[in-house]
Amino acid sequence: MMDAISISKARLRFGxxxxxxxVSLAIPQGTCFGIVGESGSGKTTLMRxxxxxxxxxxxxxxxxxxxxxxxxxxxxxxxxxxxxxxQDPAASLSPRSRxxxxxxxxxxVLNEPLAVTYERLGVILNRLGLPKGILDKYPHEISGGQARxxxxxxxxxxxxxxxIADEPTAGLDVSVxxxxxxxxxxxRQLENMTLVVISHNLAVVRLIAENAVVMxxxxxxxxxxxxxxxxxxxxxxxxxxxxAWPRLRVE
Amino acid sequence: MGSFATLKRICSExxxxxxxxFTLVILIFAIVGPLVSPDPNLIDVKARFAPPGxxxxxxxxxxxxxxxxxxxxxxxxxxALAAMIVVISSVVGSLIGVVAAVAGPRxxxxxxxxxxxxxxxxPLILAFALIALYGKGPITFVLLVTVVFIxxxxxxxxxxxxxxxxxxxxxxxxxxxxxxxxxxxRHYLPxxxxxxxVLASMNLPVVIAFEASLSFLGFGVQPPKSSLxxxxxxxxxxINQSWWPIIAASLVLAIATLGATLLGEALRRVIDPKxxxxx
Amino acid sequence: MxxxxxxxxxxxxxxxxxxxxxxxxxxxxGKGEILGLVGESGSGKSTVAFxLMxxxxxxxxxxxxxxxxxxxxxxxxxxxxxxxxxxxGMAMIFQDPMLSLNPVFTVGTQLCEVLRRRLPGGDRKAxxxxxxxxxxxxxxxxxxxxxxxxxxxxxxGMRQRVVIAMALxxxxxxxIADEPTTALDVTVEAQIMRExxxxxxxxxxxxxxxxxxxxxxxxxCDRISVLYAGERLxxxxxxxxxxxxxxxxxxxxxxxEVAIDRQRAVNVTENRFTVxxxxxxxxxxxxxxxxxxxxxxxxxxxxxTTVPDEFAVGDAADHGARCLLLAxx
Ligand SMILES: Nc1ncnc2c1ncn2[C@@H]1O[C@H](COP(=O)(O)OP(=O)(O)O)[C@@H](O)[C@H]1O
Ligand SMILES: Nc1ncnc2c1ncn2[C@@H]1O[C@H](COP(=O)(O)OP(=O)(O)O)[C@@H](O)[C@H]1O
Ligand SMILES: [Mg+2]
Ligand SMILES: [Mg+2]
Numbered sequence: 001m002m003d004a005i006s007i008s009k010a011r012l013r014f015g016x017x018x019x020x021x022x023v024s025l026a027i028p029q030g031t032c033f034g035i036v037g038e039s040g041s042g043k044t045t046l047m048r049x050x051x052x053x054x055x056x057x058x059x060x061x062x063x064x065x066x067x068x069x070x071x072x073x074x075x076x077x078x079x080x081x082x083x084x085x086x087q088d089p090a091a092s093l094s095p096r097s098r099x100x101x102x103x104x105x106x107x108x109v110l111n112e113p114l115a116v117t118y119e120r121l122g123v124i125l126n127r128l129g130l131p132k133g134i135l136d137k138y139p140h141e142i143s144g145g146q147a148r149x150x151x152x153x154x155x156x157x158x159x160x161x162x163x164i165a166d167e168p169t170a171g172l173d174v175s176v177x178x179x180x181x182x183x184x185x186x187x188r189q190l191e192n193m194t195l196v197v198i199s200h201n202l203a204v205v206r207l208i209a210e211n212a213v214v215m216x217x218x219x220x221x222x223x224x225x226x227x228x229x230x231x232x233x234x235x236x237x238x239x240x241x242x243x244a245w246p247r248l249r250v251e
Numbered sequence: 252m253g254s255f256a257t258l259k260r261i262c263s264e265x266x267x268x269x270x271x272x273f274t275l276v277i278l279i280f281a282i283v284g285p286l287v288s289p290d291p292n293l294i295d296v297k298a299r300f301a302p303p304g305x306x307x308x309x310x311x312x313x314x315x316x317x318x319x320x321x322x323x324x325x326x327x328x329x330x331a332l333a334a335m336i337v338v339i340s341s342v343v344g345s346l347i348g349v350v351a352a353v354a355g356p357r358x359x360x361x362x363x364x365x366x367x368x369x370x371x372x373x374p375l376i377l378a379f380a381l382i383a384l385y386g387k388g389p390i391t392f393v394l395l396v397t398v399v400f401i402x403x404x405x406x407x408x409x410x411x412x413x414x415x416x417x418x419x420x421x422x423x424x425x426x427x428x429x430x431x432x433x434x435x436x437r438h439y440l441p442x443x444x445x446x447x448x449v450l451a452s453m454n455l456p457v458v459i460a461f462e463a464s465l466s467f468l469g470f471g472v473q474p475p476k477s478s479l480x481x482x483x484x485x486x487x488x489x490i491n492q493s494w495w496p497i498i499a500a501s502l503v504l505a506i507a508t509l510g511a512t513l514l515g516e517a518l519r520r521v522i523d524p525k526x527x528x529x530x
Numbered sequence: 531m532x533x534x535x536x537x538x539x540x541x542x543x544x545x546x547x548x549x550x551x552x553x554x555x556x557x558x559x560g561k562g563e564i565l566g567l568v569g570e571s572g573s574g575k576s577t578v579a580f581x582l583m584x585x586x587x588x589x590x591x592x593x594x595x596x597x598x599x600x601x602x603x604x605x606x607x608x609x610x611x612x613x614x615x616x617x618x619g620m621a622m623i624f625q626d627p628m629l630s631l632n633p634v635f636t637v638g639t640q641l642c643e644v645l646r647r648r649l650p651g652g653d654r655k656a657x658x659x660x661x662x663x664x665x666x667x668x669x670x671x672x673x674x675x676x677x678x679x680x681x682x683x684x685x686x687g688m689r690q691r692v693v694i695a696m697a698l699x700x701x702x703x704x705x706i707a708d709e710p711t712t713a714l715d716v717t718v719e720a721q722i723m724r725e726x727x728x729x730x731x732x733x734x735x736x737x738x739x740x741x742x743x744x745x746x747x748x749x750x751c752d753r754i755s756v757l758y759a760g761e762r763l764x765x766x767x768x769x770x771x772x773x774x775x776x777x778x779x780x781x782x783x784x785x786x787e788v789a790i791d792r793q794r795a796v797n798v799t800e801n802r803f804t805v806x807x808x809x810x811x812x813x814x815x816x817x818x819x820x821x822x823x824x825x826x827x828x829x830x831x832x833x834x835t836t837v838p839d840e841f842a843v844g845d846a847a848d849h850g851a852r853c854l855l856l857a858x859x
Contacts, residue, residue, distance in 0.1 A: 032798060032799075038715035038716070038717065038718075039715055051422075051426055053422055053425070053426075072428075075425075075428050076428040078428075079426060079427055079428035082426075083426065083427075084422075084423070084426055086419040086422070086423060087419075088419060091418060091419045091420060092419035092420050092422075092423040093420055093423075094420045094421075094423075094424065094437070094438045094442075095420065095442065096438075096441035096442060097437060097438070097441075101437070105424075105427060105429050105433070106427065108429070108430075108433075109427055109428050109429060151423070154423075154427075158427065173570040173571055173742060174570075174742070174744075174783065174786040174787055174788075175570055175782070175783070175786050175805065175806035176805065176806075177786070177788075177803070178786055178788075178803030178804050178805040179803075179805045181803045182802055182803050182805070185799055185801070185802065188799055189799050200715065200716070201788070202716070202790060203788040203789060203790040203792070204788050206790065206794060207788065207792065207794055207798065207801040207803075208798055208801060209798065210798055226798075227794070227796070230790075240717055241716060241717060242790070243720075244716045244717045244719065244720035245716055245745070245790045246719075246720075246743065246745030246746050246748070246749040247745065247748070247749060247789065247790060247791065248744060248745055248748050248772075248784070248787055248789045
C-alpha cells in the first residue's frame with residue numbers, strides 16, 4: 001500500500017537557523033504517527049511543509065504518492081485528503097464569522113448541498129459532545145476547549161483521510177486531556193484515519209502512535225516503531241528525553 | 252464590540268463627548284436649517300449686509316440672502332461631498348490594499364508603485380492638476396479627490412492584511428481550499444475594517460477642510476451650488492462691507508472639523524487602543 | 531515547622547460579583563522540605579503564592595489568613611504584611627523568568643543588587659565573586675561572560691537558572707516556585723528541577739513547588755497538598771498520598787496522569803485515557819456540601835449537604851483529606 005505521507009530529504013533554513021535538516025519520513029496509511037522533540041526542533045515547520053504552507057529549500061513531500069503542488073486545483077484535491085488542526089485552535093477560527101458560516105464553507109468547497117453537510121455535521125457534533133446551539137456563536141463566545149472541538153469538527157467535515165494535529169493536548173489539564181485523546185482514538189478507529197500527532201508529551205505519543213520520529217535541531221535523530229524505540233532507544237538524545245521524563249513510580 | 256458599547260465608551264471621556272456634541276450640532280444645523288429659514292438663493296437687495304436680527308439670525312450677504320439658510324445648505328453639501336469621498340476611498344482603498352497583500356508579489360509591486368506615485372505629490376497640488384485636466388463637475392470632483400485619498404486607506408489595509416496572512420485562521424481557510432475571493436471578502440475585509448473605520452473617521456475633517464480649501468480657491472464646488480469654502484470666499488470678498496458672512500461660514504467649518512477630529516480620535520482610542528500617539 | 535499558613539482565604543472582586551478564589555487554605559512546610567502544591571488550572575495555586583509574597587492583583591482581598599515564616603507571624607489580611615521578607619526571607623521563581631529579571635540591566639548587576647540588599651555595606655568585589663560563584667553553582671556555562679550579558683541574550687532555560695541563582699544569593703527561608711518549568715522542554719525541566727533541589731540542599735530552605743504535574747511532585751517533592759476550586763482536599767507525604775489517596779479527587783487525578791511506563795496495548799487504538807467528567811464549580815457561588823460533589827464517582831446523599839471536615843487517612847497523623855467517606859473510620 002502506498003504511504004499516506006512521504007518526505008524525502010527535506011531541507012529548509014530561515015536565515016541562520018536550520019529548521020529542517022535532511023528529514024526523510026514515510027507515514028503508512030491508517031496508522032498514527034508521532035512527531036516528538038523539544039521546542040524549536042522543527043516539528044511545526046515540518047507540518048507546514050506537509051501542508052504546503054511552507055515551501056522547502058530542497059526535498060519532496062508526497063501525499064498519497066502525489067507530489068505536493070501549489071496550484072489551486074491541487075490544493076482543492078489535497079483539502080479533501082489532508083486537514084490540519086493547528087496548535088492554537090481558537091486562533092484557527094475566523095473571529096468575525098459565526099461557526100455556522102465556517103461550517104457552511106465546507107459545503108461550498110465540497111460542492112455538496114448544504115442540507116447534506118449539515119446532516120453530517122449533526123453526527124459529528126454529537127460525537128464530539130458539542131451542542132447544536134454552538135453554531136450560532138462567534139469564536140470568541142465559546143470556551144477554549146470548545147474551540148478545539150469546533151476546529152476538529154470542521155476538519156472532519158471535509159472527510160479527510162489524513163489528519164495532522166499540532167500539540168493537540170498542550171495547555172490542557174490532565175483531567176480533560178484524556179477526553180481529547182480518547183476522541184482522537186475514536187476517530188482513528190471509526191474512519192480508518194491516518195493521524196499525525198505533533199507532541200512534546202512522550203508518554204502520550206507512546207500510547208497512541210504506532211510509529212514516531214524524534215526531532216532535534218531540524219534533524220530526525222531517530223524514527224521507527226514506537227514500541228522498540230521506547231524500549232531500546234538507539235539514539236543518545238532519545239535516551240536523554242526518556243530519562244528526563246518524570247516518573248510516577250510508587251516505591 | 253457592539254455599536255452601542257462603542258458609543259458608551261466614546262461618551263465616557265470628555266473629548267469624545269465634546270466631539271459627539273459638536274458633530275451633532277453640525278448635523279442638526281445642516282438638516283434643520285432649511286426648515287427654519289427661507290430659500291438660500293432668495294435675493295432681497297433691500298436687506299443687503301443686514302446684521303443678525305430677528306428676520307435673519309446670522310444676517311445676510313451681499314445679495315441679501317439669508318446666511319443661516321446659506322451656511323446650512325453649504326454645510327449639507329460639504330458634508331455630503333466629504334462623506335461620499337471618505338466612504339468611496341476607504342472601501343476602494345481597503346479592497347485594493349487587501350488584494351495587494353494577498354495576490355502575490357507581482358501585483359503587490361504594481362499596486363504599491365501606483366500608491367507611491369500618487370503620494371509623491373502634495374494632495375492639494377495633485378487635486379489642482381487633476382481638476383485642471385478633467386474639469387470641475389461635482390462628480391468629477393468627488394472622484395478625483397477620492398483618488399487622492401485612496402492610497403492612505405490602501406496602505407493601511409495592506410499592512411493589516413499582511414499581518415493577518417500568517418495567522419492560523421487564514422491558513423485554516425486556505426487549507427480548506429475556500430475560494431480566494433471568499434477568503435478576502437469574508438475573512439480579510441471584516442478584520443481590516445476596524446482600523447479602516449478609524450482612519451476614515453479621522454480623515455473626515457481632513458476632507459472637509461480639503462474640500463473647503465479647493466472651493467475657496469475656486470477649484471471645488473461651482474456656483475450656484477455653495478459649500479463652506481465658497482461661502483468663506485464670498486465673505487472674504489465682501490469683508491469690508493460686513494464681517495458676518497465670513498464669521499458664520501468659518502465658525503461652522505471650525506466646529507465641523509473640530510467635532511469630527513475629536514470624535515475620530517475618541518473612536519480610535521476605543522476601537523484601536525494600540526495605535527495611540529501620532530500617526 | 532519552618533513555614534505554616536493558616537486559614538488563608540482570598541476573594542477577587544469583579545465589577546458585580548465576588549469570586550472566592552481560596553477558602554481556608556492551610557499549608558505546612560518543614561525546614562528543608564519541598565511541598566508540592568498541585569491542582570488544575572484555575573484552582574488557586576498562583577493565588578496562594580501571590581498572597582504569601584504580597585503580590586496579589588489590586589482587585590484581590592485576603593479575608594483571612596496568617597503565615598508563620600522563620601519563627602515570626604504575619605497577618606496576611608494586611609497588604610504588605612510580608613513586604614519585609616521579599617528578597618530576604620522569601621524568594622520566588624515564576625513560570626516566566628522575565629517577571630523576575632529586568633531587561634535593561636545585565637545579569638551581573640541584578641545578582642549584585644540581590645547581595646547589596648541582603649548584605650548592605652558589603653564589598654562590591656566580593657559581591658561580584660559571589661554572584662559568579664552562584665552562576666557556576668546553577669551550572670550556567672561560562673559564568674564570567676554571563677555576568678555581562680542581558681536577559682534577552684539568554685535562552686529560556688538559562689534565564690530560569692539566573693533566577694535560581696538570584697534566589698540562591700538571597701538565602702531565603704522560603705522559596706516559592708510557581709510552575710517554574712511549564713514553559714520548558716523535558717530535558718531542561720529535569721535540569722532546572724535538579725537545581726532547585728540542590729539549592730534546597732545548600733541553604734536548607736523550605737520550598738513551595740506549584741505545579742500541575744503529578745510527575746514532578748512524585749519525583750522531587752517530600753509532601754503534597756491537593757487544591758481543588760480554592761479548597762485543599764488532601765495533604766500528606768508524597769508516599770502516603772500516592773499509596774493511599776484519601777480523597778477521590780486525588781485518586782482520579784493520579785489516574786489521569788499518563789505514566790511513561792504505563793501498560794501499552796500492542797494495538798494502540800485500544801489504549802484509553804482516564805477523564806474526570808464534569809466541570810469546575812461556579813467560583814461565585816459555592817455549591818453546598820462537598821466542593822467535588824458533582825464530579826465524584828463515589829459520592830452519596832450526604833455529600834450534597836455536608837461540607838466535610840478534614841479527617842485523618844489511615845493512622846498517619848500528617849495525612850488528611852476532606853471526604854465524608856473517611857468519617858466513619
Ligand atoms: N517563519 C519563520 N521565520 C524564521 N524562523 C522560523 C520561522 N518558523 C520557524 N522558525 C524557526 O525554525 C525553528 C523550528 O521552529 P518550529 O518548527 O516552530 O519548532 P517546533 O514546532 O518544534 O517548536 C525554530 O528555531 C524557529 O525559531
Ligand atoms: N485578578 C483577578 N481577578 C479576578 N479573578 C482572578 C484574578 N486572578 C485570578 N483569578 C481567578 O482566580 C482563580 C484562581 O486563579 P489562579 O490562582 O491563577 O489559579 P492557578 O494558578 O491554579 O491556575 C481562577 O478562577 C482565576 O480565574
Ligand atoms: Mg511548534
Ligand atoms: Mg497559575
